Amino acid sequence: MLSISPSLNIPDDEIELTAIRSQGAGGQNVNKVSSAIHLRFDVASSSLPEVFKHRLLQLNDRRISKDGVVIIKAQQFRTQEKNRLDALERLRDLVKSVTIVQAPRKPTKATKSSQRKRVDSKVQRGKTKLLRGRVIE
Template sequence: MIKLSNNVSLSDNEVELIAIRAQGSGGQNVNKVSSAIHLRFDIKQSSLPEFYKERLLNLNDNRINQDGVLVIKAQKFRTQEKNKEDAINRMVGLIKESVKVEKKRKKTKPSKSSQRKRIESKKKHGQNKRLRGKVDI
């Protein structure tokens, strides 16, 4: 059971974990052991609430294909167990991040004193630049 929040969780059979051989250097271990993990999670067929599904499918993420399947490849660690944990944690993090509701920005305007200070500093800077010019005799 993968817990996403207090009232939302996924069953283990909804997430497909496939062991594959990792890429890159690592000597003989890489050639013999399937330590990398491909995690596949079908968003449309999952038991997630509709709000979660909608937010996930609207994400502009390369890991979600056109069929609505989230694919994560984990090969950071040398052991299969750690890579499984890493893949699941990354999936949970993506789901949690997608359902966060950002606060609306409140429009503000600069105060009178900050406007005045800005104009004064601009005038002072301009005066310094004028003083660098040629001197008329």
């Protein structure tokens, strides 16, 4: 069971983990040992609340296919167990990111004082640059 928050869990039977051969350097075992992990999680058929499913499917993330399946490939570590934990942690972070609702931004106005200071500094800067001009004798 993958725990996202105290009230939100994903059962193990909804997460498909497959061991595959890793790319890159691996020494003698590179063609023999399947140390990379391929994680598949079908969002539509999961037990997540509908709100989180909708938010996950709306994400513009390359790990989520058009069919609504989260695909994570973990091959950073040399051992299968570490890669499995890494893949599950990345899935947890992805799901946790949609559980947090951002408060809508409240547009603010610049104060009169700040506007005046900005214009005054521009005028001062212009005067300084004017003094750098050619000296007329």
